[in-house]
Structure formats: C-alpha cells, structure tokens
Amino acid sequence: MSRRDFDASRMRRMRRIAGRHGLTILTAExxxxxxxxxxxxxxxxxxxxxxxxxxxxxxxxxxxxxxxxLDKLDDGEDAGEE
Structure with a gap:
C-alpha cells in the first residue's frame, strides 16, 4: 500500500479538488x-x-x-471544456 492510498492523503487530494470548485469538505467531529x-x-x-x-x-x-x-464534478467540468 502506497502513501497515496492512506485516508489522510486521499483527504488532502480531495480538499484541493473541492477548493478548485468553491467547495469545502466537512468532517463530523x-x-x-x-x-x-x-x-x-x-x-x-x-x-x-x-x-x-x-x-x-x-x-x-x-x-x-x-x-x-468530486470525480463526477471534475469529469463534468472537463467534458464541458472540450
């Protein structure tokens, strides 16, 4: 298992993607x-x-x-730009 598969790494990647779309990921405390x-x-x-x-x-x-x-959001945006 590589580091990119850890939940913390996935969450950092997803937060960057969400930020590009003007979104924030909230986590229950x-x-x-x-x-x-x-x-x-x-x-x-x-x-x-x-x-x-x-x-x-x-x-x-x-x-x-x-x-x-977020993957669907990215795919839909990329499809619209082509």
Missing part, C-alpha cells in the same frame, strides 16, 4: 451511534449550504462517496 464513525459532507463556500452528505442524516457520506462526487 463526534462519533454517533447511528452512523458509527464520523462521516463527511460537502458545503458550498459562497452560500455555506451543505450540498452533499446531509441526507438522510447529517454527515452520512463516506470518504468513498465524497471522492466519487
């Missing part, structure tokens, strides 16, 4: 009984509105969910 380990959500910087990871409960997106969302 507390562990909850319903969701177990703290989850994640994505917020727009301009409006401070949570746009992903808040349904059905706040901070329910996993690291993989966030990565998939």
């Amino acid at each position: 507390k562990l909850t009984a319903k969701t177990g380990k703290g989850g994640h959500a994505i917020r727009e910087d301009e409006t401070f509105k949570v746009i992903f990871g808040d349904k059905p409960l706040p901070f329910t997106a996993t690291l993989d969910d966030v990565e998939a969302y």
Whole structure:
C-alpha cells in the first residue's frame, strides 16, 4: 500500500479538488451511534449550504462517496471544456 492510498492523503487530494470548485469538505467531529464513525459532507463556500452528505442524516457520506462526487464534478467540468 502506497502513501497515496492512506485516508489522510486521499483527504488532502480531495480538499484541493473541492477548493478548485468553491467547495469545502466537512468532517463530523463526534462519533454517533447511528452512523458509527464520523462521516463527511460537502458545503458550498459562497452560500455555506451543505450540498452533499446531509441526507438522510447529517454527515452520512463516506470518504468513498465524497471522492466519487468530486470525480463526477471534475469529469463534468472537463467534458464541458472540450
């Protein structure tokens, strides 16, 4: 397993990608009984509105969910520029 596969490395990469799109990745500080380990959500910087990871409960997106969302966002933007 290389360093780029560690969760901390993945999170740094995702935060850079999110920043380019005017987004911030939020991470739950507390562990909850319903969701177990703290989850994640994505917020727009301009409006401070949570746009992903808040349904059905706040901070329910996993690291993989966030990565998939940002990949789709990048793919859609790249497809529009061609």
